[in-house]
Amino acid sequence: MKKMKLVVIEDEVKIARMIKDYLEKEGASVSLARDGASGLQQAREEAPHLVILDLMLPDINGLEICRRLRQQSDVPIIMLTAKSQETDRVVGLEMGADDYITKPFSLAELAARVRAVLRRTRVPESRQNHGEKILTRGPFALDIENHQVKKGPQEILLTPTEFSLLAFMARSPGRVFSRLQLLEACLGEAYSGYERSIDTHIRNLRKKIETNPAHPEHIITVFGLGYKFQVPANPGDPSKGMLHGEGSSGSGM
Ligand code: CA
Numbered sequence: 001m002k003k004m005k006l007v008v009i010e011d012e013v014k015i016a017r018m019i020k021d022y023l024e025k026e027g028a029s030v031s032l033a034r035d036g037a038s039g040l041q042q043a044r045e046e047a048p049h050l051v052i053l054d055l056m057l058p059d060i061n062g063l064e065i066c067r068r069l070r071q072q073s074d075v076p077i078i079m080l081t082a083k084s085q086e087t088d089r090v091v092g093l094e095m096g097a098d099d100y101i102t103k104p105f106s107l108a109e110l111a112a113r114v115r116a117v118l119r120r121t122r123v124p125e126s127r128q129n130h131g132e133k134i135l136t137r138g139p140f141a142l143d144i145e146n147h148q149v150k151k152g153p154q155e156i157l158l159t160p161t162e163f164s165l166l167a168f169m170a171r172s173p174g175r176v177f178s179r180l181q182l183l184e185a186c187l188g189e190a191y192s193g194y195e196r197s198i199d200t201h202i203r204n205l206r207k208k209i210e211t212n213p214a215h216p217e218h219i220i221t222v223f224g225l226g227y228k229f230q231v232p233a234n235p236g237d238p239s240k241g242m243l244h245g246e247g248s249s250g251s252g253m
Pocket of ligand 1: 012
């Protein structure tokens with residue numbers, strides 16, 4: 001499990017700790033979430049290779065978490081269930097969980113399941129990309145793990161939501177996202193119906209990353225649709241926009 005990043009969503013601290021210790025001995029790096037909401041957020045921000053999800057959580061039902069995880073990514077999910085939760089197990093698998101393990105279980109067995117699922121779902125190109133640590137777009141370098149953004153040499157301080165928004169859009173430059181899509185990806189469904197709250201975050205984000213927030217060149221409003229991230233072709237920047245070498249030598253004037 002070397003270099004595999006896992007998120008464990010489990011409210012029982014003792015169990016969560018034991019899982020973490022065991023899997024880290026096997027070489028994985030494991031972060032813990034004690035409730036559904038923070039689990040979803042961590043799964044979104046950390047882009048783990050696998051999520052271990054307890055179905056019995058204090059805030060959001062595990063099945064609901066499973067459904068939302070699936071909406072936001074294709075990360076492999078292993079459910080932890082109680083013997084009595086057979087129906088939930090079936091529903092969970094139908095919702096796209098990859099495997100389950102019944103409590104009580106041995107850590108060795110869990111580790112074996114994790115390895116098996118990771119083997120089965122072995123990193124397609126797209127996820128490698130999704131999981132890349134530094135996302136470079138034009139003048140921006142986004143450190144996905146550490147939530148740091150630089151524009152050129154300058155570090156920019158963003159709130160977690162602003163960072164999520166920027167990272168989410170910057171993964172697909174030029175693609176237009178509706179407010180609802182941005183809301184669900186970056187704030188969670190609890191906010192649905194509050195699409196306009198995205199505008200506030202976008203406005204704040206622009207203040208921080210745009211040279212002139214009144215005339216943004218990176219976070220672009222697409223009227224009637226939503227927003228997109230773009231890196232304008234910048235003749236002053238020789239590192240970008242010349243992949244095809246067109247007219248790369250002459251100034252033309
Ligand atoms: Ca639990």
